[in-house]
Amino acid sequence: MNEPTQETHIVPARTYTAVWLVLLVLLAATLAIAKLQLLARYSVLGSLLIATAKAGLVLAFFMHLKYEKRFLKGLLALTLSALTLLIGMTFVDVWYR
Amino acid sequence: MSTEAGHIDAAGKKIGMWLFLFSEILFFGGMFLLYAIYRYKYSLDFHNAAAAENIVLGTVNTAILLTSSLCIALSISAIRRGERFFSSWLQLVTVVMGLAFLVIKYFEWMAKITVGIYPNSPILLKLQEGEILFFGLYYVMTGLHGLHVLVGCVVISFMLYFTLTRTIERNNFARLENTGLYWHFVDIVWIYLYPLFYLIT
Numbered sequence: 001m002n003e004p005t006q007e008t009h010i011v012p013a014r015t016y017t018a019v020w021l022v023l024l025v026l027l028a029a030t031l032a033i034a035k036l037q038l039l040a041r042y043s044v045l046g047s048l049l050i051a052t053a054k055a056g057l058v059l060a061f062f063m064h065l066k067y068e069k070r071f072l073k074g075l076l077a078l079t080l081s082a083l084t085l086l087i088g089m090t091f092v093d094v095w096y097r
Numbered sequence: 098m099s100t101e102a103g104h105i106d107a108a109g110k111k112i113g114m115w116l117f118l119f120s121e122i123l124f125f126g127g128m129f130l131l132y133a134i135y136r137y138k139y140s141l142d143f144h145n146a147a148a149a150e151n152i153v154l155g156t157v158n159t160a161i162l163l164t165s166s167l168c169i170a171l172s173i174s175a176i177r178r179g180e181r182f183f184s185s186w187l188q189l190v191t192v193v194m195g196l197a198f199l200v201i202k203y204f205e206w207m208a209k210i211t212v213g214i215y216p217n218s219p220i221l222l223k224l225q226e227g228e229i230l231f232f233g234l235y236y237v238m239t240g241l242h243g244l245h246v247l248v249g250c251v252v253i254s255f256m257l258y259f260t261l262t263r264t265i266e267r268n269n270f271a272r273l274e275n276t277g278l279y280w281h282f283v284d285i286v287w288i289y290l291y292p293l294f295y296l297i298t
Contacts (some may be wrong), residue, residue, distance in 0.1 A: 010177045011170070020167040029161055031152070034296035047292035054163075055285045062170045062281045072115060079119040083126040087133065094134055 009067065018060045026054050107271040114275040118282050125286050128238050132293060136264050137232045142227020147298045149214070150235075154205050155295035159287065162246075165194035166284045169253065169277045179267045181260060187259045188273075190279065195250040202243050206236075235294055241292060245283045254275050 033039055038049040040047040060066040065073060136143045142167030172187035209232075216236055219228055256273050259265040265273050 010174050013171055013174060016167055016170050016174070017246065018212045023163045024160065027156065027163065030292060030296060031156055034292070035152075044297050047296050048289075051289050053293050056284050058166060058281050058288070062166050062284075063278055072112065075112075075115065076117065079122055079171065080229070083123060085146075087130050090130055090134065091137075094137065 001085050011061065011064070011067070013059060023054055023057060026057075027051050100184065101234060102197070105269055105271065106272075110271045110275060111278075113162060114252045114278050118278060121282060122280070122292070125238075125241075128234070128241070129289065129293075132234050135227065135234065138231060139225070139227025142225045143231050144298055145225075146228040147294060150295045152288035152295050154201055155291055158201050158243070159291045161194050161201075162197050162284045162287050164175055166281050168194065169280050171295070173274055173277050176260065176265060176270050177272060181266070184273075185257055185260045186194075188253055188260060192250050193252050195246050195253070198246055199243060199250075202239065206239075236292060242283065242286050245286070249276075249280050249283055276291065 032049050033046050033050075034043060037043060061077075065076070103213060105205065146253055168187045168191040172184045173183035174193070175187060214232055215221065221232060224232075254267060256276050257263075259272065
């Protein structure tokens with residue numbers, strides 16, 4: 001090959017397996033919270049926070065975002081901001097209608 | 098920008114894939130917005146309707162997708178270390194898990210359809226307005242997600258072929274990497290669908 005193309009480091013299998021184990025623990029936690037109603041009226045918030053933690057782990061490690069340049073992270077932040085704005089503005093409309 | 102022979106613009110390909118995924122985020126985001134609004138307006142109906150979901154199958158499917166994500170991630174690390182057969186094997190396992198997810202989804206849908214809960218069915222239309230909306234969103238969102246899983250299985254099968262024929266190799270794995278990004282995205286969508294349809298009752 002010619003010049004090394006965008007040399008990023010190879011994530012060790014150990015790291016991936018550890019992330020996967022944490023994901024399964026979070027899955028068990030969210031199931032337990034829902035079934036045993038541990039958080040009572042905060043259960044919706046609780047499940048969504050756990051889902052977001054899981055999504056964050058997948059993004060950071062499986063999707064390599066942790067090792068990417070700030071450009072790509074910025075683009076993702078922009079997209080998520082647009083989505084948040086869309087949801088927020090629609091809810092403002094629904095609330096004050 | 099050099100275009101010399103043999104130069105592979107992996108970074109550019111990856112940014113292209115991410116741009117596609119951003120459009121996918123907004124595509125599914127619109128449906129999550131619909132779900133949020135209707136859940137806010139029909140809280141009780143959503144609560145009652147969600148009780149009909151099979152939590153066991155939903156949880157098993159979540160575990161399957163999380164594990165398949167691990168497999169495709171490991172397959173990329175493997176090909177970069179030059180372990181072609183191990184990488185191929187992991188890709189095959191990923192496809193099999195994707196198919197298993199769809200088979201379970203099929204049984205879940207059939208369990209509902211046989212008791213008369215499917216879009217526009219006479220039984221469904223007699224339910225509360227919010228329950229009709231819940232099952233409508235259930236079929237649209239899990240259906241479109243299932244379609245993404247199916248597409249993922251087909252694409253990974255092509256990657257498996259490319260890996261076996263040495264088109265994808267140690268120094269040329271951008272396609273496999275981008276396929277992995279897509280598969281993880283499909284996993285993330287399910288990570289949110291799971292609590293919204295199975296847990297929140």
